[in-house]
Amino acid sequence: MMNILVVGGTRFFGIPMVEKLIADGHDVTIATRGKSQNSFGESTKQLVMERTNYDSVKEALAGKSYDVIIDKIAYSSNDVKNLLENVSCKKYIQMSSCSVYLEDKENIREEDFDSRKYPLAWIDRIKDYAEGKRQAERAVYEYIDESNCIFVRYPVVMGPNDYTNRLRFYADHIKEKKPMYVDDLDCGMEFIHEKEAGLFIAHLVDQDVHGAVNGCAKGMISSRDIIEYIEKITGKKAVLDANGDEAPYNGTTSNLSYDTTKARQTGFRFSDSNEWIFDLIKSYL
The missing domain is CATH 3.40.50.720 (NAD(P)-binding Rossmann-like Domain)
Structure with missing residues (x-):
């Protein structure tokens, strides 16, 4: 102890x-x-x-x-x-x-x-x-x-208790057909x-x-992955507009991932983000 x-x-x-x-x-x-x-x-x-x-x-x-x-x-x-x-x-x-x-x-x-x-x-x-x-x-x-x-x-840390509402931003904007500005749809990011x-x-x-x-989950996810999943679930198209609300993950200049060798050598095992991120998005919908 x-x-x-x-x-x-x-x-x-x-x-x-x-x-x-x-x-x-x-x-x-x-x-x-x-x-x-x-x-x-x-x-x-x-x-x-x-x-x-x-x-x-x-x-x-x-x-x-x-x-x-x-x-x-x-x-x-x-x-x-x-x-x-x-x-x-x-x-x-x-x-x-x-x-x-x-x-x-x-x-x-x-x-x-x-x-x-x-x-x-x-x-x-x-x-x-x-x-x-x-x-x-x-x-x-x-x-x-x-x-x-x-x-x-x-x-970026994600989960049902995320008070920053960054992931929820995408769900709410697509559900409500509110314009949003995404600077790079295909830039991949890792989360935890x-x-x-x-x-x-x-x-x-x-x-x-x-x-x-x-420390992070395995697997990069792009804004396009998030948006297309929400569009599929809701049946609504995202309104992408340069004058729309600034999307939370804007500003990343390339695919973004992290070496977790040092963390894994302690015996800890991280999940694959694909195991939970889409269920998390669905919970917002």
């Missing part, structure tokens, strides 16, 4: 992650702003803090120590500073993102972005999500030895299901691995 602090974790893929940690017998403490319901009840302890406020974090965590910290809401270098200057741990796992990679291409490997070599800037949260995540990774090395930290890099996203992080708490780790 390990003493684990989860920063965030009360919604989306944080839920299957915490459920797995509890099932594995760990002593779990969740730190949140206290605005999301803690559905785990007495199975976890809970601390209330405002992550972006140094004094709030210090009041909640100063002097505390954990075997593992799972940080799901690090969006800037100052987020990391606020946390790691006020609490200690033997292992730190940060929920990072595949958006840290500087080039869209197939089979992206972890070493394609080495945050150890990235110039550090102490910044608060900014509109540039990708840069914020790069700085969040880089800041960790100011506090934690390389051998004791893990950066989990996921592409919310349950696997949570389970993989929980899996990593007792694995001998460090540094960046990619």
Whole structure:
């Protein structure tokens, strides 16, 4: 059993992650702003803090120590500073993102972005999500030895509890015949299901691995695949218009996929996205 602090974790893929940690017998403490319901009840302890406020974090965590910290809401270098200057741990796992990679291409490997070599800037949260995540990774090395930290890099996470509604955008627009702008119908992308996203992080708490780790389901899916499936189910044609609402997955410049060799070497197995993505789309319809 390990003493684990989860920063965030009360919604989306944080839920299957915490459920797995509890099932594995760990002593779990969740730190949140206290605005999301803690559905785990007495199975976890809970601390209330405002992550972006140094004094709030210090009041909640100063002097505390954990075997593992799972940080799901690090969006800037100052987020990391606020946390790691006020609490200690033997292992730190940060929920990072595949958006840290500087080039869209197939089979992206972890070493394609080495945050150890990235110039550090102490910044608060900014509109540039990708840069914020790069700085969040880089800041960790100011506090934690390389051998004791893990950066989990996921592409877009999908599932029935996805509050971003990116996939639902396509279903709703086609059902309602609302114009949408898709910049590249045939550019393939890889995704990950919310349950696997949570389970993989929980899996990593007792694995001998460090540094960046990619995680995603197998198989690229294009906007055309999504649209044609919805058209088939609904019997309605998508209204594609350059002046329509901007589609969520626009901006990718090439087929986009990730090498998950490092993750799979820990014994974790990811699904094929074709096993669940079309059922997920159907649930929106």
